[in-house]
Amino acid sequence: MDGYVERLLWVDLTERRVWDEPLDEEWARQFVGGSGLAARILYEMVDGDTDPLGPENPLILMTGPLVGTPMPSAGRLSVCALSPLTGIWGESNTGGFVGPELRFAGYDGVVITGRADRPVWLSIVEGRAELHDAADLWGLDSYETQERMRAALNEPKARVLCIGLAGEREVKFAAVMNDHGRAAGRTGMGAVMGAKNLKAVALRGTAKVPVADPDGLKAVVREINANVDEDMAAMALRLAGTAGYVDMALMYGDLPIRYYQQGEWEPASNLSGVLLADQYLTRSTACYRCPIACGRETRAPSYGLEKADGPEYETLGALGSLLMIDDLEAVIYAGHLCNRYGLDTISTGCTIGLAVEMFERGVLTPADTDGLELRYGDAATVHRLIEMIARREGFGDLLAEGSAALADRFGVPDLAVVVNRLEVPMHDPRAFVGMAVTYALSPRGACHMQGDMYGVDTGQGPPVELGVVPGDRFDDSEEKGRIAARQQAWRNLYNAMILCQFQNPGVERVLRALDAVTGWGLEVEDLLRLGKGIVTLKRRLNLRRGLTRANDRLPDLLMRPLAEGGTEGTVPDLDRLLAGAYAEFGWDPQTGTPPD
Ligand code: SF4
Structure with a gap:
């Protein structure tokens, strides 16, 4: 399988046991990597009653096929679990270097279950994983922890994921920190880590990610890098x-x-x-x-x-x-x-x-x-x-x-x-009404990284080949709802490959890069199919956790028009937008459920 290391590390903290499992090729082809593949794994492991802070909730660190390859801005890592803040699907991805380093250390991802009886940290160095006592690290802030891990491993180039005091105290919106101040910030993944008594994961390796067509990848990378200097955004x-x-x-x-x-x-x-x-x-x-x-x-x-x-x-x-x-x-x-x-x-x-x-x-x-x-x-x-x-x-x-x-x-x-209990980020859906769909249907609660319609309507690299066409920011038609749904699918695919959303080299180049890495021979229409499949899987998981059509809503304060400013008098027609989005995803118009 080009594009994958083909190995997952499994960790049972209760039993203090680590072991390798092969990556499921069919799942990788269907859900790609990152939060897509993590959702597929988690779907098998939790039910409607699983306590997000309990030992049964797996904490999943997952890379994607582009991570650690020469593809620019693909150095990310997804951190996923049921969210203790929202009770539903939780995901967050972080930049820096931890994603590539995990692959260089020999793994596509790590699935952590159980709960250690005392604080521990995990090292993964050159394909070898070990658990260590973390009693003397408990209470340290995220910066000190990262330094102490490097010193403990005697590896100045080790990359570290860790929690600070907030994660230890299971603050429901605690982040997982890495590479100084980079963060997998949203949905409380740091609290899940804290509940497992896991202070840090330190990574170091020199393995290479197998690439199907290195020359093809090199060519597209050259184009992308050259294009950056002309890209206004x-x-x-x-x-x-x-x-x-x-x-x-x-x-x-x-x-x-x-x-x-x-x-x-x-x-x-x-x-x-x-x-x-x-x-x-x-x-x-x-x-x-x-x-x-x-x-x-x-x-x-x-x-x-x-x-x-x-x-x-x-x-x-x-x-x-x-x-x-x-x-x-x-x-x-x-x-x-x-x-x-x-x-x-x-x-x-x-x-x-x-x-x-x-x-x-x-x-x-x-x-x-x-x-x-x-x-x-x-x-x-x-x-x-x-x-x-x-x-x-x-x-x-x-x-x-x-x-x-x-x-x-x-x-x-x-x-x-x-x-859905996640705080709304700093993009007002009255300003770009497509964001109303993004927030209402986002699988992790209000999230701007699940379909940045403000980027689409300001022309920042929208994937027009996928039918994501920039338009009037106040247009709240069914067609706008469809466009927002397509953008949500596209960004879910981004979060699976994993590619930074600030890097928008265009659909054709992303497709060429993905094909050069995996050798899958995909067509443009496959990209939307994959993205929609990932969104739908996360929705099924959330329905299993008790969400219904009634949860596809915006908070009251955002449905009131403001008297002045750039959104003066505007409130989106959410029902009309959602009708378009359900149709685009192929979900039932009344119940919002995907077909069996
Ligand atoms: S553009 Fe993305 S990949 Fe590049 S530095 Fe910023 S967050 Fe990191």
Whole structure:
């Protein structure tokens, strides 16, 4: 099987046992890799009652066929399990170098089950896996842990996945961290790792990934790399990182302000990527073989911080404009705290945002918040709350359960801006209404990486050959729903191959690269078929976990028009959009279920 190492590592932490299993070729051909293949494996292992924090929930680390090959921007790793935050399918993928390193260490993926009776870490070096005692690592932050792992292995080039304090304390939106400040952030995969008493996975290897047609791959890689210098979106990312989108998002009304309730706020421009680059950027960083290098290394001297990773656009929104904080250094510092403790910046900012909104409305009082006054624009309190969440200290223990649980607890469930209990990222579906479909049908709850319709409608490399045609951002027709469904299928395939979504070399080149690596001889129409199959499998899993058609919805606050700004007066017709999307996926129009 070209494109695969053909080996999975299985780990039973309860029994402290590791062993190899062959990769199932048929599953690989159907679900490709990454979160697609991980979903297929998990589908066999869980049922409607499996506790996401219990030993039966497998934590799956999975690469895809492009990972570790010369294909640019394909250095990613999927981290998947049932989510403790949402109760349904959980996935997150991370950049950096851990994905390729896992393959060089000899494996396509790792399936971790059980629960160790005391903290452990796992090393996978040159095809050999071992469990080690982690008692002296428990309590370390994510940066220290990565350094300690390299020292323990005496491998300065080892790559490390780990949790910080938040994962250890099973904060429901804890992240898995790697390569300094890279994160598999969403859906609480760090809590799953913490519940298993697994502090870290360290990787090192020198094996090669078999490629069917090395010359064919070389040719397409050359074209892609040459194309990057002429691609406006890639150039913007190189210059200003994802933070470069802040100004544009503000203009479109895509950037959430004041917990999604305000359309305009001039100080938000203080969070722009250009300012970040001018004042706080120390260097750009790149993932494995990425010619774009969108990563930011920054500083926040007012906080005595000389080296921080990020912030990304999502962090600037969630810990900035959403909370009415326009102090760039304060946001850098907040993002850094999240990275240290291993917290998803989106869910952290959104949960704090909800708490602030509840406080402003009088739903929460100082009696509930350990005496803290929660107000918009108060960066110092946000920093304090992040610490409290990571430690599950006082009111932080409530916040650590996420927005939906917080709103439920105080009898205001409709106030939480979540879809299927996952906090909505920094793309407002009133600004690009195709995002309404993306969020409502995303297999992991509200997620912008499951169909970036803001990218489609602003012409950032849409796969037009697959019928994903850019159009009016406010068009909420059935056809738009179909387009959003196709984009969701395309991005699910991206998350299976795995390719970074900021690298958009076009359908033809992606197809040539996939074929050169695997030798599968696919046609363009096969790409949509594969992507739809992956989305449908994840949907079946979620239906088994209790979701129904009624869960395909948007939160109330996002269905209210804003009085001003780039989305003034707009609310998408979700039912019409969904009718198109169900038809595109071939699901029942009434129940939203896939055919048997
Ligand atoms: S574009 Fe950014 S996130 Fe994507 S692979 Fe390159 S450096 Fe990593």
